[in-house]
Amino acid sequence: MHDETLGVHAGRDVDPATGAITIPLHLSTTFERDADGGYSRGYVYGREGNPVRAALERCITELEGGYETVAFPSGMAAAFAVLQSLRPGDRIVVARDTYFGVRELLIDYFPQWGIDAAFVDANDAGALREACTPPTRMLWIETPSNPLLEVIDIEAAAAVAHRAGALLVCENTFTSPVVQRPFRHGADAVVHSVTKYLSGHSDVLAGAVVFKEAGEFKRRVRAFQSNAGSTIDPFSAWLTLRGVQTLAIRMRAHCNNALAVARFLESHPAVTRVHYPGLESHPGHAVAKKQMRGFGGMLSFELRGGRAEAFAMLANLKLVARATSLGGTHSLIEHRASIEGPHTRAPESLVRLSVGIEHPDDIIADLKGALE
Numbered sequence: 045m046h047d048e049t050l051g052v053h054a055g056r057d058v059d060p061a062t063g064a065i066t067i068p069l070h071l072s073t074t075f076e077r078d079a080d081g082g083y084s085r086g087y088v089y090g091r092e093g094n095p096v097r098a099a100l101e102r103c104i105t106e107l108e109g110g111y112e113t114v115a116f117p118s119g120m121a122a123a124f125a126v127l128q129s130l131r132p133g134d135r136i137v138v139a140r141d142t143y144f145g146v147r148e149l150l151i152d153y154f155p156q157w158g159i160d161a162a163f164v165d166a167n168d169a170g171a172l173r174e175a176c177t178p179p180t181r182m183l184w185i186e187t188p189s190n191p192l193l194e195v196i197d198i199e200a201a202a203a204v205a206h207r208a209g210a211l212l213v214c215e216n217t218f219t220s221p222v223v224q225r226p227f228r229h230g231a232d233a234v235v236h237s238v239t240k241y242l243s244g245h246s247d248v249l250a251g252a253v254v255f256k257e258a259g260e261f262k263r264r265v266r267a268f269q270s271n272a273g274s275t276i277d278p279f280s281a282w283l284t285l286r287g288v289q290t291l292a293i294r295m296r297a298h299c300n301n302a303l304a305v306a307r308f309l310e311s312h313p314a315v316t317r318v319h320y321p322g323l324e325s326h327p328g329h330a331v332a333k334k335q336m337r338g339f340g341g342m343l344s345f346e347l348r349g350g351r352a353e354a355f356a357m358l359a360n361l362k363l364v365a366r367a368t369s370l371g372g373t374h375s376l377i378e379h380r381a382s383i384e385g386p387h388t389r390a391p392e393s394l395v396r397l398s399v400g401i402e403h404p405d406d407i408i409a410d411l412k413g414a415l416e
């Protein structure tokens with residue numbers, strides 16, 4: 045089935061009890077036992093399972109073309125659940141431009157538990173192969189990356205990881221399964237900040253991990269969800285199921301708008317560089333064309349000058365909101381170095397733009413005014 049149809053139907057049926065077309069919101073934390081003490085209806089307690097959470101997990105699984113999804117209360121909770129499956133003595137190799145929150149977990153928390161992280165340029169094939177030596181258990185990539193929009197060849201990364209006996213984990217937050225399906229290119233698990241495109245309206249915090257197959261890795265992450273109490277609340281799951289119904293048509297609008305905005309910025313004299321994989325000038329354009337359908341709604345650009353010029357431009361905007369986060373209907377912009385702090389790789393002159401689904405002419409007019 046096509047993405048448009050999966051977004052509306054996957055994981056959900058008409059409610060057999062009432063005929064309701066949209067899935068009922070089940071808030072009950074506990075579920076009745078059968079007379080013989082069993083749980084034939086499949087649910088016991090809210091931390092272990094909930095019908096809305098289960099529907100969301102089935103829906104994301106179908107959209108990504110995976111085996112099973114485990115949903116979390118945030119993207120960071122999803123990332124943490126994946127990382128805790130590592131054991132003392134293991135090493136994880138991480139693409140250097142990975143989301144700063146994930147890098148901070150690996151720098152601030154995991155070394156004390158004997159897990160070593162190596163950060164590499166995942167586009168440098170030699171460096172990547174050299175880093176992925178025993179005891180590497182996991183290679184973590186994010187493409188396009190945040191905030192520099194570097195494109196990593198997923199298939200090439202999978203080959204290196206698998207040759208080393210490691211798992212490839214691919215963050216798909218910036219693209220959503222409509223634009224990119226990492227399982228088709230060899231990934232073993234896909235991580236989402238569901239907060240972003242999947243829910244899509246800047247009103248849900250959630251995360252998810254999708255697995256290619258059953259096994260010990262999936263079992264450990266699923267067990268962590270209930271044992272650590274890292275479970276998404278039913279209303280967030282319900283709102284995500286509502287948002288995901290328009291995912292395919294939203295992504296089409298995000299991609300078209302972002303390309304128009306990127307072309308405008310590339311031609312503007314106050315802009316020195318535009319990072320958007322849909323531009324022919326982007327070093328990852330050919331790989332992006334191979335593994336993406338459309339180029340997503342995220343871009344970043346650098347202004348002539350530095351931090352002061354970047355903040356001055358942001359202060360002049362009227363439509364595009366100065367706010368962190370991404371993937372919602374509203375266009376959002378932010379100065380990335382100042383939010384990421386000391387470990388940032390973002391230049392001071394760089395701003396990141398999540399292009400919303402407003403009319404592209406209105407977004408461009410706002411940027412044009414602010415750049416003057």
Ligand SMILES: *Cc1c(COP(=O)(O)O)cnc(C)c1O
Pocket residue numbers: 118119120121143145186190215217218237238239240249250251
């Ligand atoms: C936002 C984001 C996260 C963190 O997700 P939360 O839902 O905010 O916890 C992780 N990775 C990427 C790429 C993100 O954009």
